[in-house]
Every structure is written in structure tokens, then in C-alpha cells.
Amino acid sequence: xxxxxxxxxxxxxxxxxxxxxxxxxxxxxxxxxxxxxxxxxxxxxxxxxxxxxxxxxxxxxxxxxxxxxxxxxxxxxxxxxxxxxxxxxxxxxxxxxxxxxxxxxxxxxxxxxxxxxxxxxxxxxxxxxxxxxxxxxxxxxxxxxxxxxxxxxxxxxxxxxxxxxxxxxxxxxxxxxxxxxxxxxxxxxxxxxxxxxxxxxxxxxxxxxxxxxxxxxxxxxxxxxxxxxxxxxxxxxxxxxxxxxxxxxxxxxxxxxxxxxxxxxxxxxxxxxxxxxxxxxxxxxxxxxxxxxxxxxxxxxxxxxxxxxxxxxxxxxxxxxxxxxxxx
Amino acid sequence: xxxxxxxxxxxxxxxxxxxxxxxxxxxxxxxxxxxxxxxxxxxxxxxxxxxxxxxxxxxxxxxxxxxxxxxxxxxxxxxxxxxxxxxxxxxxxxxxxxxxxxxxxxxxxxxxxxxxxxxxxxxxxxxxxxxxxxxxxxxxxxxxxxxxxxxxxxxxxxxxxxxxxxxxxxxxxxxxxxxxxxxxxxxxxxxxxxxxxxxxxxxxxxxxxxxxxxxxxxxxxxxxxxxxxxxxxxxxxxxxxxxxxxxxxxxxxxxxxxxxxxxxxxxxxxxxxxxxxxxxxxxxxxxxxxxxxxxxxxxxxxxxxxxxxxxxxxxxxxxxxxxxxxxxxxxxxxxxxxxxxxxxxxxxxxxxxxxxxxxxxxxx
Numbered sequence: 001x002x003x004x005x006x007x008x009x010x011x012x013x014x015x016x017x018x019x020x021x022x023x024x025x026x027x028x029x030x031x032x033x034x035x036x037x038x039x040x041x042x043x044x045x046x047x048x049x050x051x052x053x054x055x056x057x058x059x060x061x062x063x064x065x066x067x068x069x070x071x072x073x074x075x076x077x078x079x080x081x082x083x084x085x086x087x088x089x090x091x092x093x094x095x096x097x098x099x100x101x102x103x104x105x106x107x108x109x110x111x112x113x114x115x116x117x118x119x120x121x122x123x124x125x126x127x128x129x130x131x132x133x134x135x136x137x138x139x140x141x142x143x144x145x146x147x148x149x150x151x152x153x154x155x156x157x158x159x160x161x162x163x164x165x166x167x168x169x170x171x172x173x174x175x176x177x178x179x180x181x182x183x184x185x186x187x188x189x190x191x192x193x194x195x196x197x198x199x200x201x202x203x204x205x206x207x208x209x210x211x212x213x214x215x216x217x218x219x220x221x222x223x224x225x226x227x228x229x230x231x232x233x234x235x236x237x238x239x240x241x242x243x244x245x246x247x248x249x250x251x252x253x254x255x256x257x258x259x260x261x262x263x264x265x266x267x268x269x270x271x272x273x274x275x276x277x278x279x280x281x282x283x284x285x286x287x288x289x290x291x292x293x294x295x296x297x298x299x300x301x302x303x304x305x306x307x308x309x310x311x312x313x314x315x316x317x318x319x320x321x322x323x324x325x326x327x328x
Numbered sequence: 329x330x331x332x333x334x335x336x337x338x339x340x341x342x343x344x345x346x347x348x349x350x351x352x353x354x355x356x357x358x359x360x361x362x363x364x365x366x367x368x369x370x371x372x373x374x375x376x377x378x379x380x381x382x383x384x385x386x387x388x389x390x391x392x393x394x395x396x397x398x399x400x401x402x403x404x405x406x407x408x409x410x411x412x413x414x415x416x417x418x419x420x421x422x423x424x425x426x427x428x429x430x431x432x433x434x435x436x437x438x439x440x441x442x443x444x445x446x447x448x449x450x451x452x453x454x455x456x457x458x459x460x461x462x463x464x465x466x467x468x469x470x471x472x473x474x475x476x477x478x479x480x481x482x483x484x485x486x487x488x489x490x491x492x493x494x495x496x497x498x499x500x501x502x503x504x505x506x507x508x509x510x511x512x513x514x515x516x517x518x519x520x521x522x523x524x525x526x527x528x529x530x531x532x533x534x535x536x537x538x539x540x541x542x543x544x545x546x547x548x549x550x551x552x553x554x555x556x557x558x559x560x561x562x563x564x565x566x567x568x569x570x571x572x573x574x575x576x577x578x579x580x581x582x583x584x585x586x587x588x589x590x591x592x593x594x595x596x597x598x599x600x601x602x603x604x605x606x607x608x609x610x611x612x613x614x615x616x617x618x619x620x621x622x623x624x625x626x627x628x629x630x631x632x633x634x635x636x637x638x639x640x641x642x643x644x645x646x647x648x649x650x651x652x653x654x655x656x657x658x659x660x661x662x663x664x665x666x667x668x669x670x671x672x673x674x675x676x677x678x679x680x681x682x683x684x685x686x687x688x689x690x691x692x
Contacts, residue, residue: 071441071442073444074444095476103562106377131478
């Protein structure tokens, strides 16, 4: 298991710390979604549990530790994730982990704990981890993964060494995407905010069709056509997290174009239509719409009714188009 | 590969090994038993990644090799077929056929190389004790271990190996129990055995004369008891210096009849605060008065005859701790040392200096 090419600096930093025996016991892997933080964490966990890593520190894949790692039965690796994707990490698995954390490792090497996503820990789960996070026994490494570290307790963040991941340069990302067999790399990368793994996940005809449909609905509303409630009914079935992410991307592009268009657009294929809209719509209304999209994205994690959330947002889009129409 | 085993010869070791497997498992392989066969005997291995149990069973016939079987289902099958039956196990790539008498079963198997069994490393220390002695050392102290304490090193038992003796120590910060036995050792050292393993060991040890070997590696402890091998991880931590907690036998001891005192404490405890279990003890010459009251202002008072010739003392204790200690002592008479109302209490059986117990006082 190797880290992705754009993660080389972080990898070198950790391997150097490990070789110098200065590895911090709690690492917070922080960066936008789709940058391969989980892959990185798994590669590093494998390297820690491997008996004979190569000169770059990558796990050998042949020793007992590596074989158990691959089978997913390594006794010194502890994975903590929400029971259902999108839900909180509850206190029970954290308590169980803390109970076992004081024990010696089974294969005599490192003990690795991986918490993904770390910001999903609820308040009591996070609090029961604190003591362990502060004073772990020797040879313990905890890897916390989060795309939204600000949602975590400050007391957790301050006990971790932060390892930041930024989107790779477009050239590096495009080259990697090409090697994965992606044809339309530039468009996908733009849609994914520069995150290569996210772009790869978008490389699917269904997703592209969905984007086309959603985009035409959305632009239709902004141009004063279409029925917001009917559209909300259709959108409800899709991946809402993704839709909200796209909407914020579209709005940012329109806003960018209305103020001169210096920034490279996330949706290179739509520049013309966006420019027309940018000239017509009221900037203030667009900004408040963007706020609403962000607010909606946060709301998705809670227990709000997604249908109502969508209707509320799309009616706001209609409103934005109306306000702008009145101004002109 | 195929093996044939006799139901009666394997049932008991099978149940023993399957006993360490946890019912709720996140990793499917952990709900399986590993069989390592050498043609004449098979070793069965069960683990929950914290403790591992191995037992040797005789084979009627069979090949060499290893495989896994679902622990609970296979144990149930062995338990429910008729006594004396021979069980034939024929393991294929993803199914194992189990035949016994007229019953036929087909069980799912998993790759034995994925089984997280322990590598046997050379021990760095070894102590040898009589089985009954070790059992006593564990039983006289284990009740004082902490349960789910954040001070993780208290959730277990200390085995303190000194040149002339071996001592077991357990404490939860409120009370402490220690037992020692003479035993000459070349390499002194300390190990911390986790709570779960200690409880498992108490089930394995019997009042037998034979010797038990305890092998200690850097990360594990291994006990060989008859044909069963028990291996546990160790707690990776430093135990507090327990000798500093044990008060010296200063001043006048209070000598009491153990059973009479225990019964009196049990009666008094009925009206103590259910949560904090505090009672007051007033000691005057040759008399001990136990006082308890609860939030409803109900009161209990009891007097016990003791031998004491010292100053008047008044001190509060958790009655549950006292009852547990008196239950662990074998002698008919017990001795208590209490220096003053703020100091901890030292208890031990009359003239038995090997088992000592310390209870911290509480304000009642």
C-alpha cells in the first residue's frame, strides 16, 4: 500500500519522524474530502504494523503483520467509524477502545487506532477519548481523519499534531486521473474542487447525467422558469451532500464571473451561460443564496427533513431570481 | 483435509476454549476456532485478541494441517450428539462437512492464515508455583481490582516477582488487597495482568497439587495448566508503589471473631446509604460499635465484642469493602490496625502476615 503521489511530503514527514523515534501519538489528518486522507492513513497504519517496510517506509505486504492487515484481522489495528455512514460515533465504541488501549500490543509493535471521520464523535464520545488521547501508553498511534476539524472539540484538536492535506496541483491530479482511465479529467476535477478521489468518484455516466439535469433545473430557476417544489421532489432521490456541494460551486462561479472572473472556474463547460446570469442577477441576493446553501449543507447532517430543506432552498433560488428581476 | 475425533474426549476442552470467544464480534474470524493438527493431536485455539486459550485434543485419526470452524456452532454440535460418537470433519475450501452418527452438517470455514493467533516468543521470565497456591493468591486479592477506571493500570492485578517471594496486588484506589508466597526467583520484575484475564484464570485454576508454570514475555503472560495453555496480553503501564500504601502495624491491634464481625457488618449495612455504603465504627476498650443511618433517617446500631486495649477511636468505612475482605480471609480471628480516625485500616487474618488488606476511611 502506497500513499498517493500528491501526499509525498506528508509521507516523508511521518516516516522521518518514525525513523527518528519522534512520532507523535495522535495525528489529525485534515483536508477537504476526496484527497485520499483515508488511503494515506491506511498506508501509514500498514507501514507501522509492518515488520520490514522498504526504504521509503512503505509496508512490505508479505510479513505476518501485513497479511493480517490485508485480511482485516490485525489485532493491533482498531478502526472506529459510525455504525451508519453520516451518523455520529457514539460513546460505546470509544469506551471499549479506551478499555483496551492500556494493553500491550499483540505482535509486539505499534498499536494503531484509526478514527474516521473524527468529527463524527459526539460530545460524550469525544470527552471519553480525551484522557487516552492525552496520555496514551507507549507505542500507540492514533490517526484521526477529518474534513471538518472545526466541528471537533478544541480539546481534541489541541492534543493532536495536525497534518494538513491540500489539493494537488492540477497537472499532478490530471496525470493521476489519466492513469486511472479517466478521459474528462479537467471537468471532473473542477466539479470536485480539485480533489482527485472525488473526481474519480464522479467519473460515472449516471453522475454526469445527474449533474446535467440538476444544473439545467437550477439555472432554469435562476432564469425564472420551472417549479421549485416539483424539482425538489425529483432531487430528493439524489445524493444531497453532492448536490449542495455542486450548487455552492455553481454560485461561486457565477459570483466570480460577475466580479471580473479572475478565478479559474470550477465548471469550465458552463462559462457562457454563467456569464449571462452573472450580468443579470443581483450580487447581494447571490451571496445570501450561497449562505443558504452552506447552511443547508450543515443541516444535512442533522435530523432535518431533506425534502423540506430542498424546497426551502429552491424557493430561495426563485426568490433570488425575482429580486434581481425587480432591480433591473 | 480430514480428521476424526471422539466426542467425549473433545467436548470439555472445546467448551473451555470456546468460552473466551465473545458473543458479539466485529471480525468474523474471531468467532471461529483454529485447529492445528499434527496427525496424532490437534491444538484448538480461541481468542478475543485480549486473551487466547489453547487446548490439546487427541485425534482418532487425521492428517496434518490447520483449519477454522465456527466456534459456537461446532461446540453446540459436539454437545448435542450422542455420547461416545465419533465425529468426522472433512474440510474443503469454503465448507467443512461434519458427520457424526446419522447427522450431517456443513459449516462455513475461513482462511486459517487470517487467524490472529499469537506468535510464541521466548519468555524473559518464568515462575513456577503449585496450582492450589496460585489459585489462592489470585482469589484472595482479585475482588479489589478496579472496574473500568480511567487509571487503566488499576483494571488488573499486579504480579510482583521479587527474589524471595511472589506477591499479587489489586487495588481500586479505595482499598487494596495483597497476598504473597515464598518462591525464589532469579529475575525480579513486575507484570500487570488485565482484569478479564484474571477472572478467566480463576475459572481455570483448581485446588490441585501439580505445578503451574507462568511464562512472561515482554507483552504477554502464558500459563500452562494441564493440557490447557492460557495466554493474555499485559497492561502496559506502571503500577503505583503499593508498599507505601500499606500502613505499618502500629499501636494496639483490634482482634475480633471474623464471622461474628462479618454478620454484624452485614446487618448494619442494611440501613447504610445505598450508594455510598458508609458506616461509623466506634472502638472503645474491648468493644466495637457499628453505626449506620440512611437518608430516610433510619438507624442501625450493633455492638461486637473485640479485644482492644487502646485509645477510643471513631472512624467511617465503606461497609461493602469490609464485608468483602472478611469474606476473603480464612482464619477464625481477624486483626485490625487503625492509627486514628483519618488513617487507613490494615486488616489481616490472625497471625497470617501473607494476606494483607487496606481500606481507606471515609467521612460519614
